[in-house]
Amino acid sequence: MNEEEINLRQKRERKKYIEAIVSSKSHKKLIISGPGTGKTYIFKKVLEAYSDGKNIALTFINRLVDDMESKLGDLAEVKTFHAYCKKILHRLNGKVELYPYLTDIIKEDAEYLDLALNNFDEKFQMLDENSAEVAFYLNRGDYYDAVSYNDSVYRLLKKIQQKPNIIPKFNQILIDEYQDFNPLEVAFINILESKGDVLLVGDDDQAVYEKRCASPKYLRTKYNSGEYEIFELPFCGRCPEVIVKSTNNILYNAEKNGYLKGRVQKRFICYLGQKGHDSTRFPKIHVLQCMNGIAVAKYIDKVIRNIDPSDIDESWKKGEEYKTVLVTGPRQLLNRINKNLSDTYPQMEYKHSEEPKYQITDGYDVLLRDLNSNLGWRVLIRFYLENKEIIDIIQKSEKGQRIMDVLSKDFKQSQEKVINIIHSITQSQAFEKAELKKYTLSYYNEILQYYSPKDKKEEEQIDKTKPSILLSSFVGCKGLSAGHVIIVGANDGSIPKNPSKIKDIEIAQFLVALTRTRKQCHIVSNKWLISPFLNGVQQETYRRTSFLNWIDSGFIEDHGSLRANDI
Numbered sequence: 001m002n003e004e005e006i007n008l009r010q011k012r013e014r015k016k017y018i019e020a021i022v023s024s025k026s027h028k029k030l031i032i033s034g035p036g037t038g039k040t041y042i043f044k045k046v047l048e049a050y051s052d053g054k055n056i057a058l059t060f061i062n063r064l065v066d067d068m069e070s071k072l073g074d075l076a077e078v079k080t081f082h083a084y085c086k087k088i089l090h091r092l093n094g095k096v097e098l099y100p101y102l103t104d105i106i107k108e109d110a111e112y113l114d115l116a117l118n119n120f121d122e123k124f125q126m127l128d129e130n131s132a133e134v135a136f137y138l139n140r141g142d143y144y145d146a147v148s149y150n151d152s153v154y155r156l157l158k159k160i161q162q163k164p165n166i167i168p169k170f171n172q173i174l175i176d177e178y179q180d181f182n183p184l185e186v187a188f189i190n191i192l193e194s195k196g197d198v199l200l201v202g203d204d205d206q207a208v209y210e211k212r213c214a215s216p217k218y219l220r221t222k223y224n225s226g227e228y229e230i231f232e233l234p235f236c237g238r239c240p241e242v243i244v245k246s247t248n249n250i251l252y253n254a255e256k257n258g259y260l261k262g263r264v265q266k267r268f269i270c271y272l273g274q275k276g277h278d279s280t281r282f283p284k285i286h287v288l289q290c291m292n293g294i295a296v297a298k299y300i301d302k303v304i305r306n307i308d309p310s311d312i313d314e315s316w317k318k319g320e321e322y323k324t325v326l327v328t329g330p331r332q333l334l335n336r337i338n339k340n341l342s343d344t345y346p347q348m349e350y351k352h353s354e355e356p357k358y359q360i361t362d363g364y365d366v367l368l369r370d371l372n373s374n375l376g377w378r379v380l381i382r383f384y385l386e387n388k389e390i391i392d393i394i395q396k397s398e399k400g401q402r403i404m405d406v407l408s409k410d411f412k413q414s415q416e417k418v419i420n421i422i423h424s425i426t427q428s429q430a431f432e433k434a435e436l437k438k439y440t441l442s443y444y445n446e447i448l449q450y451y452s453p454k455d456k457k458e459e460e461q462i463d464k465t466k467p468s469i470l471l472s473s474f475v476g477c478k479g480l481s482a483g484h485v486i487i488v489g490a491n492d493g494s495i496p497k498n499p500s501k502i503k504d505i506e507i508a509q510f511l512v513a514l515t516r517t518r519k520q521c522h523i524v525s526n527k528w529l530i531s532p533f534l535n536g537v538q539q540e541t542y543r544r545t546s547f548l549n550w551i552d553s554g555f556i557e558d559h560g561s562l563r564a565n566d567i
Contacts, residue, residue, distance in 0.1 A: 003272070003276065006272060007272055007273045007276065010235065010269070010271060010272060010273060011273055013235075014235045014271065017231070017232060017233060017234070017235070018038075018041075018042065018045065018233075020231060021042055021045075021046065021231045021233075022042070022045045022046060022049075024229055024231070026197075026228075026229035027197045027198070028193065028197075028198050028200075028227055028228045028229065029197075029198070029199045029200070029228060029229050029231060030178075030199075030200045030201075030202075030222055030223060030228035030229070030230050030231070031199065031200070031201045031202075031231045031232070031233055032202065032203060032223070032230065032231070032232050032233070032264055032266050033201050033202070033203055033232075033233040034203050034205065034206075034233070034234070034236060034247075034266065034268045034515075035203070035206065035236065035238060035239070035512070035515035035516075036236045036237055036238025036239055036481065036515065037233040037234065037235060037236050037237070038233060038235070038237060039176065039201050039233065040067065040068060040071050040072070042201075042233065043057060043068070043071075043072055043076075043174055043176075043199075044071060044072055044075065046172060046174070046199060047072060047075035047076050047172060047174075048075065049172075050075070050171040050172060052171070053074075053075065053076065053077075054168075054169070054170050054171045054196075055075060055076035055077070055170055055171050055172040055173070055174070056076055056077045056078075056079070056084070056170050056172075056173055056174070057072055057076045057077070057078045057079075057174040057176065058079060058080070058081050058084055058173075058174065058175050058176070059080060059081070059175075059176040059177050060080065060081055060176075060177050060180040060181060060185075060209075060214075061080070061176075061177055061180070061478060061479040062080055063479045063480065064176065064177070064479045065078055065079065065080055065083075068176070070319070076172070076174065081153070081181075081185055081188075082098070082149050082152065082153065085152050085153045085156045085188075086098055086152060088156055088166065088167070089147070089152060089155065089156055092159065092166065096147060096152070097146065097147075098147060098148060098149065098152060099146045099147070099148055099362075099375070100148055100149065101148075101357065101358035101362060102141065102144070102146050102147065102148035102151075102375075103120050103121055103137075103148055103150075104357065104358060105140075105144070105358070105375070105378060105379070106120060106136070106137050106140045106141070107120060108382070109140055109394050110136060112387075112390060112391045112394040112395075113391075113394060113395065113398065115132075115136065117132055117133050117136055118133070119133065120133050120134075120137050120150075121149075121150050121212075122213055123137075124137070124150035124151055124153075124154050124184055125150055125182040125183065125184050125212060125213035126182070126183050126184070126213055127154075127183045127184050127187060134154075137151055138151065138155075143374055143397060143400075144373075144374050144375040144378065145373070145374070145375065146375050150184065153184055153185060153188060154184060156188070157184065157187055157188050157191075160188075160191050161191070164191065164194070167191065167192065167195050168195070169195055169196055170195055170196035170197075171196055171197065172196060172197050172199065173192055173193075173195060173196045173197065173198045173199070174199050174201070175189055175192075175198065175199070175200045175201065176201050176202075177201070177202060177206075177479075178200045178201065178202035178218070178219050178222070179202040179203060179204050179206060179207040179214070179215075179216045179218070179219045180202075180207065180208075180209050180214050181214055181218060182212055182213040182214045182215070182218075183213065183218070186218050200219075200222060200228065202219040203219075203266075204216035204219050204220055204263060204264050205251065205260075205263070205266075205508060205511055206478070206508055206511065206512050207219075207504075207505065207508050208474070208475050208478055208505060208508050208509050208512055209475065210505045216263075216504075216508075217262070219264070220262050220263075220264055223264050232266060232267065234266065234267035234268060234269050235269050235270075235271040236268060236269065236270055236271055236275070236515075237271045237273075237274040237275060238275075238481055238515070238517075238518055239270065239275065239515055239517055239518065240270065240275050240278040240279040240281075240282050240283075240517070240518075240519065240520075241270040241272070241275065241279035241283075242279065242282065242283055242284055242285060242521075242555050243270075243285070243514060243515060243517045243521060244268055244269065244270040245270070245552070245555060246285060246514065246551045246552070246555050247268060247511055247514060247515055248268055249550055249551045249552050249555070250507065250510070250511060250514075250547060250550045250551060251263075251268075251511075252550075253549075253550035254507050254550065257502075259502060259504055259507060260504055260507065278518065278519055281519070282519055282520040282521075284555060284556060284557040285521045285522070285523060285551070285555055285556050285557065286520070286521070286522040286523070286557050286559060287522075287523045287524075287544075287548060287556050287557065287558050287559065288522075288523075288524055288525075288558070288559035288560065288561070288562055289524075289525045289526065289527060289544055289560070289561045289562070290524060290525070290526045290527070290561075290562055290563075290564075290567075291526070291527050291528065291561070291562070291563045291564065292526060292527065292528050292529060292564075293333055293336040293337070293340075293526060293529050294336075294340065294564050295526070295562060295563060295564040295566075295567060296333065296336075296337065296488055296524055296526050297336065297337045297340035297341055298340075298564050298567045299522075299524060299562065299567050300327060300337060300341065300486055300488075300524075301341060301344065302567055303325070303484060303486060303522060304325055304345065304467055304469065304484075307324065307325070307467055307483070307484060309465070311324065311483045311484070311519055312324050312464075312465065312466065312467050312483075313464075314483065315467070315468060315482075315483050316464040316468070321468075322480070322481045322482055322483065322518065323468050323469065323470045323480065323481075323482040323483070324467035324468045324469065324482065324483050324484065325467050325468070325469040325470070325482055325483065325484045325485075325486065326469075326470050326472065326477060326480060326481075326482030326484070326485045326486070326516055327469070327470070327471045327472070327486045327488060328471075328472050328473065328474055328476075328477045328485065328486070328487055328488070328513045328516070329473070329474070329487060329488035329489035329490070329494075330473070330474075330488075330489040330494050330495075331473060332489075332529065333488050333489040333526065333529065334350065334471045334472075334473070334488070336529070337471060337488065338350045338471055345466075345467075345469050347462065347463065347466055347467070347468055347469060348469040348470075348471065349468075349469065349470045349471065350470075350471040351470065351471070351472055351476060358379060359446070360379065360380065360383045360443050360446065360447065361446065361447060361450045361451070362379050363375075363376050363377070363378070363379025363380040363382075363383070364376070364380075364418070364419065364422055364447070364451075366379065367380075367415075367419055368419060368422065368423065371404075371416070371419065372402065372404060374397065374402060374403045374404075377403040377404050377407065378397075378403055380415060381393060381403070381407075383443065384411070384415075384441075385411075392406075393406055393407070414439045415439065417435065417439060418436065418439045418440060418447075421435065421436045422447065422451050425448070425451045425452055425453075426451050426453065428453055433448075436448065470482070474495065474509040474510070474512065474513050475509065477512065477513060477516055478512055480516055481516050481517075481518055482516055482517070482518060483518045483519040483520075484517075484519050484520045484521075484522075485513065485514070485516045485517040485520075485521045485522070486521075486522045486524060487510075487513050487514070487521070487522065487523045487524065488524045488526070489524075489525070489526065490523045490524060490525045490544065490545040490547075490548070491525045491526065491542035491543060491544065491545055492542065492543045492544070492545055492546055493540070493542055493543075494542070494545070495509060495510055495545055495547070496545070496546060496547070499546040502546070507547075510545070510547050523545075523548065525542060525543070525544040525545060526542060527541055527542055527561070528540075528541065528542070
């Protein structure tokens, strides 16, 4: 069968998959959809059947919302799961502010009260409703008149269980990335099932959010429940053929070696009508081992410099933008790469997720809106007062006393002066720097810099003749794609951490990184981070990731081991 015949056959087959989904009258549909298989296109086709706009599309991943909003916004309300919950709570309770750092505050409160309570977020995510942690958190949240992500979903869930009509009826409810949800969110979605036709989409091979108690088992449960009509979207219009075939290699060998138990079987096929040209241009994955992080950075620089201008132009195409280059791997190595290359490539972004830690300015932000806020004063005392004083205040707050009512008169008056000065700063009005410094101590520069009006600079013009580059962790690259993907730190000890005890989530993370690729993929390991010896101590020698053993050698162009001088 020649290329034209293959393309024609694939086109007909793909059309049948799409038509089956769009024409289905089932009230509950589940699409098993691998990376780059056209979910958003399907969403649009499904939503176009309704003209009144009473539809909603929810996803867990923030970055997917913008893309979905641009393509589906005129057909449905598009929100992240937490944003939708915030909206409903706002409607019920008045203005609701989400404070990501609230869990840190409440965890500290438990420590100040000498209570053996921990894993607050996990207790909510796993719906451990009878735990002391949930009770304590809700009580403290009420005291602070504040919510964070998990408790906001839980609070809304409890309201809906009592009064289901809080959630309106919809024609169509779309839930994307179902494998990324945890028991708390699954319980919420189960209620949504009664509010309209439901279309779930997911891929248990891309479940990478273990830290938030998400698990592919919830998608597999829906798949095996018999309640949903099951559909597939097997044709990948993102990745060239070598990436698709390598992905299938990894999945086959993972199952052969006893991993991914209960996995939903699915086909994953390169859609050559879209990816035939790139498949010809980039027939193999480039694999190499660098001596150290400096050599890794030098190799990345070489890759970027050799990118064809047509690939750069394509990545900037209006309405279809994606990163020209994605570098993904462990933070320790990304830090070094960023340090070595950020000056050379001003359009390089480095994004990594961190636990929300609150700053002193968070307290002032709250108090500028409400001087009586328990939360605002609670943040400030953490920075200004000694532990003994804080413990006394938290103990009194447990009995219902407002924090501002138990503060010393001098502290309260001094901080009220600071708040007034901050207000003057934000309004570009004159203020006494000496007085601000007197009351804010070592935090003076931080506060002054944070609240001083920023000079209005002309936005830097983006040079679309140059590549856009993103550095991201394995988990952070979920929901992205890029022309050229460089997986760094591809070592045993990193991914996977223990090659004799590989975790399913590590397989998923490697697959997610691999399938971000639109053009060319490079898998780069490093023998050492810096050198064989550091401060006279011999350093561990890394080996290439064992996942390379699961890819057919015919799909790999192996460049061996390279020193910085060899690149």
